[in-house]
Amino acid sequence: MKAGSHLNSSNTLIVGGVILFLTNCFLTTEPYFLLLTAAQQILVPMTLQLIMELNKKQIIFIWTGLFSVLLLQVITIHTGQMILSIIYLLFTLTVALSGLRRFLKRGFVNWAEISIDIGMMYLFMGGIWFFIHINGINTGFSHMLNWLTAIHFHYSAFILPVSIGLFGRIHTSKLYNILVPIILAAPMLVAVGITFWPLLEFISVIFYIFGIYGLIYLAMKTKFPAFLQGLLIRISYSSLGVTILFSLIYSVGRAFGKWYVTLDFMLIFHGLVNCLLFGLLGIIGWAIHLPKTKQPAWSFPVSNIRGQLTPENTAKSGLVDDLSMFVDIRRLPPMIVDFYEHTDKYRLFAAVHWAGWFKPLLLIYKPVSRLIQQLNLPVSKQVVEMNGTILSVNEALDGRNSPRAWIRKVNGRTVFTAIYSSHKTQGRAYMNIALPLPFSTMIGILKLDCITDTLELSSTGGEDPGIYLAIGTWLFRLPLSENFVIEQTTKRELTAIHKMKLFGVPFLKIDYRIITRDEAKQIN
Known part of the structure; x- marks a missing residue:
């Protein structure tokens, strides 16, 4: 141009x-x-x-x-x-x-x-x-x-x-x-x-x-x-x-x-x-004087995986190896750090809340999400457990650093398959998350911030953060945004709120309750 x-x-x-x-x-x-x-x-x-x-x-x-x-x-x-x-x-x-x-x-x-x-x-x-x-x-x-x-x-x-x-x-x-x-x-x-x-x-x-x-x-x-x-x-x-x-x-x-x-x-x-x-x-x-465009080209790494993922059998402990590469962990409760570095030790219980204006669209959205087994969230507000496993992904196949897939299921049905990785831009580390879709991949670039003993992950702010769709070599930013806030509410429990917006209008909120597997055994 x-x-x-x-x-x-x-x-x-x-x-x-x-x-x-x-x-x-x-x-x-x-x-x-x-x-x-x-x-x-x-x-x-x-x-x-x-x-x-x-x-x-x-x-x-x-x-x-x-x-x-x-x-x-x-x-x-x-x-x-x-x-x-x-x-x-x-x-x-x-x-x-x-x-x-x-x-x-x-x-x-x-x-x-x-x-x-x-x-x-x-x-x-x-x-x-x-x-x-x-x-x-x-x-x-x-x-x-x-x-x-x-x-x-x-x-x-x-x-x-x-x-x-x-x-x-x-x-x-x-x-x-x-x-x-x-x-x-x-x-x-x-x-x-x-x-x-x-x-x-x-x-x-x-x-x-x-x-x-x-x-x-x-x-x-x-x-x-x-x-x-x-x-x-x-x-x-x-x-x-x-x-x-x-x-x-x-x-x-x-x-x-x-x-x-x-x-x-x-x-x-x-x-x-x-x-x-x-x-x-x-x-x-x-x-x-023709002004220059202010829109920089995307330069962060993007997963090469398109369509269905075939993970390796090697298990990973956490979503990240070291949370300190993203934030100053000294400002966070140890349990939040442990959750991200040893995710397999925890159980997640979720209540999904769809916005009223979006519910008619679920008639189209839900059959598609169930078919592709991606973003396949429940329609009901009822609390359900999300059972997750974290498996390594072939780095040569994915193209990013140390990828691992977090596969979450509800009642035996896959609701999320998210491939976690990271990248740095101008010295700051971002979570680089890929959700494989048919012939494409949804990419979430999240920045992490410590805010008064809570950890916030957001797709807004800065140049890289956002939600994108990768089709072939094209990288297309979607009119979606997400915000995830996790905090420790008791000595043995974390809670998190995940909010999503479409064109700036809220359409989804997920309330999470996160406890260790040992704690769950004691409750049972």
Whole structure:
């Protein structure tokens, strides 16, 4: 991915796009259609050069897409129009797949890069609606509405998300993390509203306004690498602040039948401002100094095991050989240290609590977890014993340091198979846990901290911690987080609480009671 570079005015792709666009200007009989053509032949290629290292094949494919748009003005027979629109559709699909690949290499982390990914994927929607528009496919909507939806996905859903993604490389704040998902969701909501429900269009425009004006506010207070860049980006975002108000007025007319601005006015004013001030000036602004991505590549070791695990017969005593490599054990009760270093001496009793909102999903989740014998937790809150064994795993097969599998069962059924290992990043040791899944592995990177005589294991904080999915060589961060707190409540007993969240929303809690096997015999 390029960084710190700029677009060259002599770049053949850009100059060629401008020439093709000017040719279109002489050929078209309906000038307002040029608003979409400008995006297709000038703005989209310029944007792609900001976010992709284009190879020769990709450049050729872009040229093919640009020429297909021009030839649509020349070739009027239906078969030719369909073939050319398919070519452009395939071009947008290629961009979308590139965005998907970017996303799968990183996952749910870094809103700036996610915004760029989704913008690239949205472009395919623009290609679909352009195909519908060119071929006159009956969607139940007017020819004009099909075209408006196509232009919407080129500007609001592609160029804007890419722009705010680049902005996120130089600005980080909690407000930015709130605004980005709002702005990313708005194009789809507006499109659905335009197509099916004008009231939804009105409501989504309200959210869009909040997102856009929040973005303007952040741009005004952010220091850009270059003065001219800051000026152009602020003009670009501010122009959206003007056009979005007219979109609101227009959506009021569609929703309530009170027309204050006409469609012709929207096409001329709204279209030209978005094309020239928002699109062109914004892209030139980012081209002046392209910010570097802040997302580092994952560098920690990942288990090579995919699918079902076949452990060795050699037993291991604990989940770790020495807990002191993770934390200062002098700050912990000896029993907690002993549990991790001699886990086989202990018995675990667990009560599983599923969040109410997640319980309907158990109808799908539970049969799958039972089939693969992984994450196969009970549905009931009833206390059950988890019988565990710890076996060594072939280090050459796994690829990590000293792996060992902790296999836990309830009533004879396997509920967890977790392969424990560790790694160090910048001098700090992390637990590196792999849960084999069909054709993949879930990876949990946990940091350990001592907090007032308790041990906390968490997948949040820092660069490495998180929950990931490894498929082949791809490592994808999942929108999951976990927190595990263990403490000694009596001289002979430990308790632990394991909490998990999905997109920041709690969905699972497990209460553990942990006692030694000798203590259990005395109780019995």
